Amino acid sequence: MSDRNSLAWSGREASELSVDGVVDGVLGPDDIRIGPDTLRRQADVARAHGNPQLASNFERAAELAAFEESEILALYEMLRPRRATAEQLRAKADELEGREAPICAAFLREAAAVYERTGLTA
Amino acid sequence: MADADVNRPIGRVRFMDAQRVNLDGFATENPGLGMVAYDSPTDPTPSLVIRDGRVVEMDGRAEADFDSIDEFIARHGLDLEVAEEAMAVGDLAYARMLVDPAVPRGELVRLASGMTPAKLAAPLAMLRPAELMIAMTKVRARRTPSNQAHVTNRLDDPLLLAADAATAAAFGFRELETTVPVLNDAPSNALAVTLGSVVGAPGVLVQCSVEEALELELGLRGFVSYAETVSLYGTHDVFVDGDDTPWSKALLAAAYASRGVKMRVTSGGGAEALMGGAEGYSMFYLEARCVALARAIGAQGVQNGGIDSASVAASVPKGVRSLAAENLMVMLRNLESCSGNDALMSESDMRRTARTLPTLLAGSDFICSGFGSIQRFDNMFGPSNLNAEDIDDFLAIQRDWGVDGGLRTADTDDLARLRRRAAEVTRDVYAWFGLADFTDDHLERAVDAAGSKDLGTTDTLAVLNAAHTIKTSGMTGLDVVSALHQCGYPEEAQRLLDMLAARVDGDYLQTAAIFDEQMNVLSLVTDPNDYLGPGTGYDPSPDRQREIDAIRQQRSVEDLRRAQDDPEEFARFSVVGEAAVGTAAGEVVVGLSPAVGRAISRTLSGLTVSEALVEVLAGLEEEGCIARLVRVNDSIDLGSIGLKAARLAGSGIGIGLQAKGTALIHRRDLSPLANLELYSVAPTIGRADYRLLGVNAGRHAKGATPDPARNPYSDEAIEARYHTRVVALVAIERALATGGAAEELAWKGER
Numbered sequence: 051m052s053d054r055n056s057l058a059w060s061g062r063e064a065s066e067l068s069v070d071g072v073v074d075g076v077l078g079p080d081d082i083r084i085g086p087d088t089l090r091r092q093a094d095v096a097r098a099h100g101n102p103q104l105a106s107n108f109e110r111a112a113e114l115a116a117f118e119e120s121e122i123l124a125l126y127e128m129l130r131p132r133r134a135t136a137e138q139l140r141a142k143a144d145e146l147e148g149r150e151a152p153i154c155a156a157f158l159r160e161a162a163a164v165y166e167r168t169g170l171t172a
Numbered sequence: 173m174a175d176a177d178v179n180r181p182i183g184r185v186r187f188m189d190a191q192r193v194n195l196d197g198f199a200t201e202n203p204g205l206g207m208v209a210y211d212s213p214t215d216p217t218p219s220l221v222i223r224d225g226r227v228v229e230m231d232g233r234a235e236a237d238f239d240s241i242d243e244f245i246a247r248h249g250l251d252l253e254v255a256e257e258a259m260a261v262g263d264l265a266y267a268r269m270l271v272d273p274a275v276p277r278g279e280l281v282r283l284a285s286g287m288t289p290a291k292l293a294a295p296l297a298m299l300r301p302a303e304l305m306i307a308m309t310k311v312r313a314r315r316t317p318s319n320q321a322h323v324t325n326r327l328d329d330p331l332l333l334a335a336d337a338a339t340a341a342a343f344g345f346r347e348l349e350t351t352v353p354v355l356n357d358a359p360s361n362a363l364a365v366t367l368g369s370v371v372g373a374p375g376v377l378v379q380c381s382v383e384e385a386l387e388l389e390l391g392l393r394g395f396v397s398y399a400e401t402v403s404l405y406g407t408h409d410v411f412v413d414g415d416d417t418p419w420s421k422a423l424l425a426a427a428y429a430s431r432g433v434k435m436r437v438t439s440g441g442g443a444e445a446l447m448g449g450a451e452g453y454s455m456f457y458l459e460a461r462c463v464a465l466a467r468a469i470g471a472q473g474v475q476n477g478g479i480d481s482a483s484v485a486a487s488v489p490k491g492v493r494s495l496a497a498e499n500l501m502v503m504l505r506n507l508e509s510c511s512g513n514d515a516l517m518s519e520s521d522m523r524r525t526a527r528t529l530p531t532l533l534a535g536s537d538f539i540c541s542g543f544g545s546i547q548r549f550d551n552m553f554g555p556s557n558l559n560a561e562d563i564d565d566f567l568a569i570q571r572d573w574g575v576d577g578g579l580r581t582a583d584t585d586d587l588a589r590l591r592r593r594a595a596e597v598t599r600d601v602y603a604w605f606g607l608a609d610f611t612d613d614h615l616e617r618a619v620d621a622a623g624s625k626d627l628g629t630t631d632t633l634a635v636l637n638a639a640h641t642i643k644t645s646g647m648t649g650l651d652v653v654s655a656l657h658q659c660g661y662p663e664e665a666q667r668l669l670d671m672l673a674a675r676v677d678g679d680y681l682q683t684a685a686i687f688d689e690q691m692n693v694l695s696l697v698t699d700p701n702d703y704l705g706p707g708t709g710y711d712p713s714p715d716r717q718r719e720i721d722a723i724r725q726q727r728s729v730e731d732l733r734r735a736q737d738d739p740e741e742f743a744r745f746s747v748v749g750e751a752a753v754g755t756a757a758g759e760v761v762v763g764l765s766p767a768v769g770r771a772i773s774r775t776l777s778g779l780t781v782s783e784a785l786v787e788v789l790a791g792l793e794e795e796g797c798i799a800r801l802v803r804v805n806d807s808i809d810l811g812s813i814g815l816k817a818a819r820l821a822g823s824g825i826g827i828g829l830q831a832k833g834t835a836l837i838h839r840r841d842l843s844p845l846a847n848l849e850l851y852s853v854a855p856t857i858g859r860a861d862y863r864l865l866g867v868n869a870g871r872h873a874k875g876a877t878p879d880p881a882r883n884p885y886s887d888e889a890i891e892a893r894y895h896t897r898v899v900a901l902v903a904i905e906r907a908l909a910t911g912g913a914a915e916e917l918a919w920k921g922e923r
Contacts, residue, residue, distance in 0.1 A: 056676050056677045056678065057676075058676045064673055064676035064677055067669060067672075067673045067676075068669075069653060069657050069662065069665045069666055069669055072650050072653045072654050072657070072665075072669060073653075073654045073657050073658065077650065078650070079394075079648055079650060081676075082394065082432075082649075082650065082672040082673055082675055082676060083431060083432070083675070083676070084430070084431065084432035084675050084676055084677075084678050085676070088432075088676065088677065088678045089429065089430070089678060091678075092678045092679075092681055092682065095682060095697055096682065096683075099506075099682070099683070099696055099697055100278070100281055100282065100285070100506050101467075101472075101506050101507075101683065102251070103248060103249065103467050103468055103469070103470045104470050104471075104472055104682075104683065105470075106248070106470050107422070107425050107426055107429055107469070107470025107471070108429055108470070108678075108681065110422075110423075110426035110429075110430075110470070111426040111427075111428075111429030111430040112430075113430075114426055114427060114429075114430035115430045115431075117430070119389075119392045119431075122388075122392075122427045122430065123385060123388065123389070123427075125423055125427075126384075126385070126388070126420060126423050126424055126427060127385070129417060129419045129420035129423050130415055130416055130417065130420045131412045131415060131416070131417055131420075154426075157419065157422070157423075160247065160419075161417070161419040164240055164243050164244075164419070165240075165417070165419075168239060168240045168243075168408065170240065170412065170417055
């Protein structure tokens with residue numbers, strides 16, 4: 051279980067969220083957006099409760115937390131069958147590496163190799 | 173018999189053929205098409221070879237031959253530190269551990285994490301139904317069971333969606349799933365169901381099942397709070413036909429988590445066979461691959477148990493059993509089980525009930541992955557195995573077995589209030605954003621509607637326009653919070669904000685998470701299942717048990733006594749004096765039970781006692797007999813009442829009539845339990861029957877031979893309908909049977 055002081059992406063604490071703040075326009079989407087540290091903490095919780103795969107998912111998510119929604123949708127699209135060549139997937143992996151997303155980068159490289167072997171590349 | 177009829181089956185078979193179960197399809201097992209529940213000849217023998225910390229063979233397939241599913245499971249899905257130990261456990265030994273109360277859930281889950289798909293499938297295929305249920309009770313993730321509802325309608329009408337979402341929340345559903353007949357309506361449906369949900373109760377999760385990318389967008393923008401339509405399949409080719417790969421699905425799982433949104437995946441036995449891509453494998457083996465993959469990609473839960481292909485699985489031997497085994501497999505992979513029981517799998521009420529009952533009795537994280545909270549025709553997923561038609565049945569079954577299926581009785585007045593508020597909130601919010609305007613008449617119809625057929629003609633283009641505006645305007649869940657507040661719905665604004673704020677903590681990303689109505693997260697982490705045999709694990713709290721027990725149809729003796737109180741009827745009867753023995757040859761005495769004229773006014777058929785009496789007396793009069801009325805005060809037994817009446821009658825013939833309507837004809841020389849004619853099924857005795865009773869009693873008195881009465885044709889569950897009332901009526905009679913002498917009554921009837 052996480053503690054109660056989770057920080058939103060904006061840096062604001064979850065406990066500071068109020069309807070008035072929303073109505074007054076003080077609070078925005080980044081105030082209800084989960085932060086990467088929270089996701090990593092949830093990964094620890096998942097691991098402690100017998101599910102390292104769920105933990106890995108949260109660790110991938112912690113990296114994606116920094117990405118724009120359109121970028122995430124584009125990444126998803128790229129990984130669908132025959133959307134990208136292996137080179138494109140590897141190039142994207144290199145880009146992710148440079149954006150502090152090494153876990154996702156490795157994930158894309160793994161996909162590139164399997165897609166090549168199983169006929170899933172463009 | 174005419175020649176044309178020679179080949180016609182006999183009447184008994186024609187009758188059986190006409191039963192609804194024979195509308196269902198039943199298939200001969202055909203492993204080549206994947207039409208086999210367990211144990212296809214093609215299914216592999218479990219195996220796992222690990223070299224230098226890397227899986228190089230799994231379930232009989234070498235690394236070089238891995239398809240994309242094998243590859244993902246081998247690289248991500250197995251705990252290699254446990255694998256050697258787990259693969260060495262005998263299938264029968266593990267099967268026994270599953271039902272052994274001495275083996276805790278944690279140990280079963282630990283071993284399963286090192287088992288390949290085929291390895292975990294083998295012991296589960298050994299479990300008999302009762303063993304599956306015990307194992308489900310022990311292994312499901314969350315201690316507290318729950319349930320999910322479908323909320324849809326044929327018109328995508330926002331006001332009706334909102335009213336029905338509030339209704340579903342009032343009935344206790346903690347997840348609401350909507351979908352669309354018209355894809356472009358999706359953003360409007362998501363918004364309307366979310367608005368209804370926050371009116372109905374705090375902490376209700378909402379999803380909109382549509383194509384993967386749109387569903388993700390709706391989640392990211394805060395219009396829904398979880399996702400479920402992330403489908404997995406057990407063969408590479410079918411998976412790719414679904415336009416995804418294990419990697420793209422895993423990315424989706426991470427995408428949802430990256431915005432703090434709960435998600436689970438969907439699979440289900442029979443899906444591959446339905447798509448012609450089972451490759452000769454059994455349904456259960458392919459599902460074992462799906463569930464292993466679900467764990468591997470890092471989903472917290474799985475919706476399975478047939479789902480859209482439930483009727484495919486149900487068409488083969490042991491198919492329904494395999495659906496329950498699928499649910500158990502999810503639990504053993506330490507994941508949330510959303511246990512199917514959604515698609516209507518049979519035209520037979522018995523078969524569909526039999527399919528769901530084990531899940532309900534065993535308990536699951538979600539008994540149904542979509543109980544149709546709306547009527548069948550409004551369910552845009554197709555009719556569910558349970559629908560609005562069945563909510564009262566389900567509540568009664570919960571009460572019968574004393575189990576928590578996640579539902580509760582909604583107070584009738586609360587329902588009316590919540591439906592109105594949900595429709596008003598939605599109308600106001602749609603107007604606030606300029607999405608659509610709804611008339612007063614439309615609102616009134618939505619509040620009262622039992623389904624979209626009650627709405628009349630609606631402007632479906634307005635819905636499409638609203639959805640388009642939501643999609644393109646960039647508005648988010650926070651804008652809806654603001655709109656709710658400014659439209660004068662602060663409580664709903666707070667509830668919606670609470671759902672959005674929960675994303676920041678991320679606690680509801682953990683396995684099997686739901687919110688209770690105080691916004692506490694209940695999950696594998698906070699509410700772990702601790703079943704270890706009788707006396708342990710989940711039992712409803714006393715408050716929850718009362719909620720389960722107190723269905724709105726239950727009645728007490730006091731309720732029934734009040735319903736029977738009719739001073740006007742009672743005033744027709746007055747006591748003349750002590751009953752005397754008559755001497756007239758044509759005299760018949762009608763013996764009445766103690767409560768007649770005092771406490772019970774109506775028979776079980778709905779006639780007043782006087783209305784029954786009118787007919788009896790008229791029948792006697794037709795036969796030229798004289799009647800006297802006597803109330804017996806020392807017995808409630810109909811035989812004794814009738815016999816006592818006969819012994820007081822000059823003719824030696826008496827009629828016994830209980831206030832609840834049961835009646836007989838007696839003769840003074842018979843024993844109490846032997847009688848001349850018995851009219852035993854009080855609920856079906858009408859005026860004509862009482863008239864015949866009088867006539868026949870009269871004929872007996874004259875020594876003539878009457879034509880005995882026959883029981884009417886009936887296929888009603890007479891006892892189910894009336895026995896509770898009988899218990900109360902008998903109690904009332906018994907309290908008045910004080911042992912006093914029989915009384916001669918005068919009666920002011922109307923003929």
